[in-house]
Amino acid sequence: MADQLIECVPNFSEGRRPEVINSIRDAVAAVEGVRVLDVHADAEHNRFVLTYVVPESRAVASGLAAARAAVKYIDLRTHEGAHPRMGALDVFPFVPLGDVPMARCVELAATLGEAIAAELEIPVFLYEEAARRPDRANLENIRKGGFEALREALPHDPDRRPDFGPAAVHPSAGAMAVGARRPLIAFNVYLGTPDPKLAKAIAKAIRHSSGGLRYVKGLGLEMPGTGATQVSMNLTNYRATSIVTVMDLIRAEAARWGVPVLRTEVVGLIPMDAMLDAAQAFLQLRDFSRDQVLERRLLQSS
Amino acid sequence: MADQLIECVPNFSEGRRPEVINSIRDAVAAVEGVRVLDVHADAEHNRFVLTYVVPESRAVASGLAAARAAVKYIDLRTHEGAHPRMGALDVFPFVPLGDVPMARCVELAATLGEAIAAELEIPVFLYEEAARRPDRANLENIRKGGFEALREALPHDPDRRPDFGPAAVHPSAGAMAVGARRPLIAFNVYLGTPDPKLAKAIAKAIRHSSGGLRYVKGLGLEMPGTGATQVSMNLTNYRATSIVTVMDLIRAEAARWGVPVLRTEVVGLIPMDAMLDAAQAFLQLRDFSRDQVLERRLLQSS
Numbered sequence: 001m002a003d004q005l006i007e008c009v010p011n012f013s014e015g016r017r018p019e020v021i022n023s024i025r026d027a028v029a030a031v032e033g034v035r036v037l038d039v040h041a042d043a044e045h046n047r048f049v050l051t052y053v054v055p056e057s058r059a060v061a062s063g064l065a066a067a068r069a070a071v072k073y074i075d076l077r078t079h080e081g082a083h084p085r086m087g088a089l090d091v092f093p094f095v096p097l098g099d100v101p102m103a104r105c106v107e108l109a110a111t112l113g114e115a116i117a118a119e120l121e122i123p124v125f126l127y128e129e130a131a132r133r134p135d136r137a138n139l140e141n142i143r144k145g146g147f148e149a150l151r152e153a154l155p156h157d158p159d160r161r162p163d164f165g166p167a168a169v170h171p172s173a174g175a176m177a178v179g180a181r182r183p184l185i186a187f188n189v190y191l192g193t194p195d196p197k198l199a200k201a202i203a204k205a206i207r208h209s210s211g212g213l214r215y216v217k218g219l220g221l222e223m224p225g226t227g228a229t230q231v232s233m234n235l236t237n238y239r240a241t242s243i244v245t246v247m248d249l250i251r252a253e254a255a256r257w258g259v260p261v262l263r264t265e266v267v268g269l270i271p272m273d274a275m276l277d278a279a280q281a282f283l284q285l286r287d288f289s290r291d292q293v294l295e296r297r298l299l300q301s302s
Numbered sequence: 303m304a305d306q307l308i309e310c311v312p313n314f315s316e317g318r319r320p321e322v323i324n325s326i327r328d329a330v331a332a333v334e335g336v337r338v339l340d341v342h343a344d345a346e347h348n349r350f351v352l353t354y355v356v357p358e359s360r361a362v363a364s365g366l367a368a369a370r371a372a373v374k375y376i377d378l379r380t381h382e383g384a385h386p387r388m389g390a391l392d393v394f395p396f397v398p399l400g401d402v403p404m405a406r407c408v409e410l411a412a413t414l415g416e417a418i419a420a421e422l423e424i425p426v427f428l429y430e431e432a433a434r435r436p437d438r439a440n441l442e443n444i445r446k447g448g449f450e451a452l453r454e455a456l457p458h459d460p461d462r463r464p465d466f467g468p469a470a471v472h473p474s475a476g477a478m479a480v481g482a483r484r485p486l487i488a489f490n491v492y493l494g495t496p497d498p499k500l501a502k503a504i505a506k507a508i509r510h511s512s513g514g515l516r517y518v519k520g521l522g523l524e525m526p527g528t529g530a531t532q533v534s535m536n537l538t539n540y541r542a543t544s545i546v547t548v549m550d551l552i553r554a555e556a557a558r559w560g561v562p563v564l565r566t567e568v569v570g571l572i573p574m575d576a577m578l579d580a581a582q583a584f585l586q587l588r589d590f591s592r593d594q595v596l597e598r599r600l601l602q603s604s
Contacts, residue, residue, distance in 0.1 A: 005600070037599050053600060097596075183596070247585060263588040272574075272597040279577040282584035283549060286565040294399075294485070295574040297339050298307070298355060 003055040006105065007037075007095035007183065010066045013074055013085045015046040020073045025050055027069035033058040038268065046081025047090070051269070053097065056104065063092055063112040064119070067176065071120055075172040076147045084140075086147045088173040091139060093128065093181045097271075105180035106130045113178040117165030120173070123154065124164040127179035132163055139177055147174045185235040185243065185274060186267035189250050192260040196222045199229035202253045206231070206246065213249065215241035228262060238274045244281040305357040308407065309339075309397035309485065312368045315376055315387045317348040322375045327352055329371035335360040340570065348383025349392070353571065355399065358406065365394055365414040366421070369478065373422055377474040378449045386442075388449045390475040393441060395430065395483045399573075407482035408432045415480040419467030422475070425456065426466040429481035434465055441479055449476045487537040487545065487576060488569035491552050494562040498524045501531035504555045508533070508548065515551065517543035530564060540576045546583040 010028075014020045021041055029036050033055045041048035054062045067089050074088035092112065094105035109130035117124045131137040145153070151169045153160050161167055162175065169175050191199055199220030204210045207218040215237035221230045231250060235243060247264075254261050273290075280288055291297055312330075316322045323343055331338050335357045343350035356364045372391035381387070394414065396407040411432035419426045433439040447455070453471045455462050463469055464477065471477050493501055501522030506512045509520040517539035523532045533552060537545060549566075556563050575592075582590055593599055 007596075035600070037596075243585065261586060263586050266587065266590060266594055269594055269596045269599060272595050275578055275581040275595055277581075278584040279580035282580040283545065284563060284565050285568065288568060292568055292571055293574050293577060294309075294339075294571045297571060298337070 003057050004100050005053045005097045006056055006059045006100060006108065007051065007053050007097050008059065008062060008066075008092065009049060009051050009095060010063070010092045011047060011049050011085075011090045012066075012070055013047055013076060013079050013081065013088055013090050015041045015048050015081065016043050021048050023073055024048075024066070024069040028052065028062055028066050031058060031062040031065045034062050040268070042083075044081070045083035046079060047083045047085065056100070056108070059094065059108050060112045060115060063108075063178070064115055066092065067116045067120055067122070071122070071170070071173045076174045077172060079147075084143055084146050086143045086150050086169075086174050087122070087176040089176055090143075090174075091127070091177045091179070093179050094130075095181060095183050097183070102129055102180060102182070109178045109180045113164045113176075116176060116178070117162070120170065122165055122170045122173055123162035123167065123175040125175065125177045126163045127177045129180040129182075130178065136163075139179075142177055150175055182237045182239075183271050185238055185270050187233045187235055187243065187246070187264065187270075188267065189231045189233070189247075189264045190223070190262040191229045191231065191254060192227075192262045193229055193257075194223075194227050196220055196229050198257050198259055199231055201257070202250060202259075203231045203233075205253050206249050207233075213241045213246065216246060235274075238271065238277070242277050243274050244277050247278075305359050306402050307355045307399045308358055308361045308402060308410065309353065309355050309399050310361065310364060310368075310394070311351060311353050311397060312365070312394045313349060313351050313387075313392045314368075314372055315349055315378060315381050315383065315390055315392050317343045317350050317383065318345050323350050325375055326368070326371040330354060330364055330368050333360060333364040333367045336364050342570070344385075346383070347385035348381060349385045349387065358402070358410070361396060361410050362414045362417060365396075365410075365480070366417055368394065369418045369422055369424070373424070373472070373475045378476045379474060381449075386445055386448050388445045388452050388471075388476050389424070389478040390472075391478055392445075392476075393429070393479045393481070395481050396432075397483060397485050399485070404431055404482060404484070411480045411482045415466045415478075418478060418480070419464070422472065424467055424472045424475055425464035425469065425477040427477065427479045428465045429479045431482040431484075432480065438465075441481075444479055452477055484539045484541075485573050487540050487572050489535045489537055489545065489548070489566065489572075490569065491533045491535070491549075491566045492525070492564040493531045493533065493556060494529075494564045495531055495559075496525075496529050498522055498531050500559050500561055501533055503559070504552060504561075505533045505535075507555050508551050509535075515543045515548065518548060537576075540573065540579070544579050545576050546579050549580075 036052045038051040070089035094108045113124040125142045127139045203218040203220035206212040218233040338354045340353040376390035396410045415426040427444045429441045505520040505522035508514040520535040
């Protein structure tokens with residue numbers, strides 16, 4: 001069995017002190033096999049997101065390194081920020097790449113959660129695909145009220161008992177969510193209207209929560225001073241709800257309102273397969289094998 | 303300097319005897335660093351095309367292996383086929399991949415041509431980007447009349463003197479064209495009309511030779527019994543004439559005739575960058591960096 005790559009996207013409760021961000025990044029990068037793809041810090045949220053890939057066999061070790069570094073450098077008792085959080089290392093999702101089955105990432109999440117709880121005495125909750133209770137599939141249910149509320153509730157409320165570790169937050173590092181999820185595409189569509197009502201109406205039509213496409217989350221946003229508005233989306237399963245379907249529906253809805261689609265943007269990374277879906281749609285390519293893409297053939301024959 | 307990959311697409315005058323095709327393929331594949339991507343044999347043309355990649359440093363060695371094997375196994379005096387040809391190894395183009403400059407492939411073509419002429423006493427012509435005379439950029443000018451005509455003309459006609467080697471064809475292996483060219487996309491568009499006149503009219507509008515797009519060659523073809531017709535194209539420089547522009551123009555022309563575009567096909571391989579051009583067009587992605595494609599980021603950070 002090849003040692004396939006897993007993507008890891010830990011979120012840390014620090015977005016302001018570059019020396020802390022760098023130290024945590026370096027601690028993770030020092031694990032054999034880790035390749036850091038991106039570091040994205042947000043000062044207002046006081047939070048940073050580390051994106052890296054690591055071979056399966058080193059994935060748990062890299063997660064432990066991330067948790068140890070977070071405990072060492074971050075103290076939630078003095079942390080403030082706009083984003084909800086309950087832990088120094090707040091959430092740690094494993095994301096399958098290529099042909100890695102989701103079940104493998106669920107397994108990695110459980111192994112990592114148990115190891116962190118045992119070594120660092122941090123309560124760990126399993127979330128999304130790794131959740132062991134349906135209500136914990138949604139991270140917001142776990143994190144409700146953040147660190148401060150959890151610190152009060154954990155010792156008393158059996159419903160909030162963690163999957164691993166003590167029924168009390170770690171004094172400085174809080175609690176942690178470890179999980180498995182599909183690759184996510186952050187995708188924004190700019191509309192040629194200043195009226196946020198139209199952007200909101202289109203967002204409502206396409207997102208799952210209000211009756212739209214199953215794996216789309218979306219909001220209609222104002223873009224003051226630009227004459228435009230934005231439909232801001234997360235595509236949470238691009239294999240099941242294709243970015244092509246999303247564009248088709250947004251274009252149809254926008255056209256019905258007489259609003260042009262000005263342009264779109266991908267925030268962060270997008271899997272090659274989603275781009276190839278879009279290319280095949282544009283070109284009307286039927287009976288196309290992805291092995292016909294030269295660079296993919298090269299990767300396979302190596 | 304990294305030892306970057308070059309694509310090689312030699313065409314051999316044998317498309318019927320599998321044992322000969324396999325022997326030649328194996329002789330090339332035995333060169334260190336060669337990775338064979340495709341073997342495409344055509345019995346009617348009595349010709350096969352080998353597609354492989356090889357690091358720059360081994361490219362000339364792989365070409366010499368191809369020429370030696372062709373001389374060993376193919377005798378043009380007993381070769382017949384529908385496709386024009388002048389050599390056992392008929393044409394050998396080097397194609398730059400990734401960031402390799404075209405000038406490097408031109409250099410490789412000259413080095414290989416000189417080596418083949420010296421070792422095997424075959425007259426070698428440099429063609430396309432490697433041509434040293436403008437009329438030799440076009441392979442058809444070099445190959446005019448094929449092996450038989452060249453055998454007569456070469457000793458007498460100073461205009462047909464090769465760039466390297468003797469002014470006489472090799473008795474069994476003929477002559478050879480060695481060159482450098484851009485990656486080529488073989489791209490066909492199916493039209494929802496049985497009338498070949500419309501396919502021919504659209505092909506005429508888009509191809510360079512009749513006033514259309516600079517790097518497009520194209521023909522309108524009948525598809526008897528299918529109710530459809532085809533515009534069959536070679537895109538000879540997809541960076542300069544994008545596949546997106548080609549589709550835009552074909553769709554506009556077809557719409558003007560009231561003809562639907564049914565589907566398209568890529569014959570053989572297509573470079574990733576051409577697919578990403580199409581994806582960006584479909585998604586209306588502006589300000590998109592190709593480093594945002596996860597798999598490309600992975601390749602870079604390795």
